[in-house]
Amino acid sequence: MMTKTKKQLLDNAPLVRRFLQSSPLASAVIDVNGTILFANNKLTDLLGYSSEELLGKSSAALFPNLAKCLRRAHSARGASQSEWEPQQHEQEVVLKSKNNQNLSLKLTLQPISGTVTSPCLAHFAHADTPRLDPNLLQSERLAAIAQMASGLAHESRNALQRAIACLDLLELDLKNDPEQMNLSQGIRNSLADLMGNYEEVRRYAEPITLRPQRVRLLHLCQIAFDEIAVRHEYFPHQLRFSCESEHADVAHVDREKMKLVCHHLIENAIDACEDIAEIDVHCERIMRRHDDAVQLTFHDHGHGFAAETLPLVFDPFYTTKQHGTGLGLAICRRIVEAHRGEIEATNHDDGGGMIYVTITADGNALSSPSQANKSET
The missing domain is CATH 1.10.287 (Helix Hairpins)
Known part of the structure; x- marks a missing residue:
């Protein structure tokens, strides 16, 4: 039986191929049974096979220990924290090329999604290649x-x-x-x-470039809410604020990017409610281990998160809705982390979903334009 993730990959084959071809490494997508679903030109050149000879074939002929490597990657995912993060598993393997030459390579396996039947993204590099920094x-x-x-x-x-x-x-x-x-x-x-x-x-x-300025976060939430409202003829939803003190919501953030975070979170809260959404946004100052922080809490009073979806809600392209790309919360996480913050999802004891956004209150930490995940395209 074809898994949901595998079906999505096959349905988006042109996108997957384009992505793999842009990889700087010899790469492939391999399902949980060891079948090669996609392979880029760097891998076919390395092994001497054509794409047609690899696609749909079992990878056991290339290296017999792949099944063990796949099980190890998925078992490590199962033992990890409840909020799933892509885990990379690197080891040295020996592949057999088409001309029967043994190639000593480093294999990096990364499950594509948080399910135990997820296909893996496999990268191959020569054994003497220095290990790349994960952030790079x-x-x-x-x-x-x-x-x-x-x-x-x-x-x-x-x-x-x-x-x-x-x-x-x-x-x-x-x-x-x-x-x-x-x-x-x-x-x-x-x-x-x-x-x-x-x-x-x-x-x-x-890449995320931050231009921080002094912002009232609850005011930013109201602006995002109003911008959503003007796009609808009928908009009965309510946004309610609470704040532990008069200036607890003051923070130095990139105004437009944090407004985008508020925009996505408010839209998700509205979608989570059957009819009229009542969204509570609370702000308070908290102490983290290393600094003073501002925490925003969004409570939607809707149907809440299903237990099986909680570890996946911030995954790119994961969605339970009939519309959209499934990137809204993933974008939120990237922006919040660029602000040296954290974002997490949970359910309220009295019902409804809750999103916690915690960012540094230290203006000096983000006092100059900074760029997260710098890259050249």
């Missing part, structure tokens, strides 16, 4: 995603513009037919959503 690997990974998304957005924009131009001409003949005009508007909205999805992937992967 993450930076290069994000750069590759950004490059891929930007390329797809650029290539798709022309096609979308042609489609919209055709709709414009078609609507000239349909202007006296309201029912057909509604269908045409639905097509137009879907094309806009498609372009928006490409842009959201690009925003997720692009």
Whole structure:
């Protein structure tokens, strides 16, 4: 039976291939049974096989110990903390090339999602290659995603513009037919959503440059809420604030990026409620081990998070909704971590989901423009 993650990979094969081809390492995607789903040109060149000879084949012929490596990667995931983070597992292996030459390589396996049946992303490097810093690997990974998304957005924009131009001409003949005009508007909205999805992937992967300034965080939440409201004809939802003291919500942050965090969290809270959303946002100062911090708590009073989804809510592309890319909370996490903060999700004892956003209150820590996950694309 095909797993959900494997099906998503196969459904998005062009995206996966583009991503793997941009990797600086010989790379492949291998399912839990050891079947090679994708392989980039660097791996086929290294082993002497063509793509057709590798795809869909068992990797056991290349190196017999792969099954053990996959089990070790997934068992380590199962024993890790409840909030899943991609764990890399590196070891030396011997691969057999097409001409029967033994190649000593470093294998790095990383499960793609937090499930025990998830396919793994496999990177191969020569055994004498120095180990790369994990932050550098993450930076290069994000750069590759950004490059891929930007390329797809650029290539798709022309096609979308042609489609919209055709709709414009078609609507000239349909202007006296309201029912057909509604269908045409639905097509137009879907094309806009498609372009928006490409842009959201690009925003997720692009380097984060911070320009901190003094901001009232609760005021920022209100602005984000108002911007969401003006996009809807009917908007009965309520945002309620509480603050432990008059200036507890003052922090030095990048205003636009933190407003984007508030925007995503408020939209998620609204989606989590059946009808009218009542969202409580509380702010207080807390002491962390190393500094004074500001903590924002968003409580939506909705249906809460399912137990099995809590470890996955901040994973890129994970979503339980019928719309969107599943990148909203992943973008929030990147922005919050760039502010030397943490973000976590849980359920309230009385019902509803809760998101905690904790960032440093030290203005000097972010006093000059800084860049998270610097990369060149």
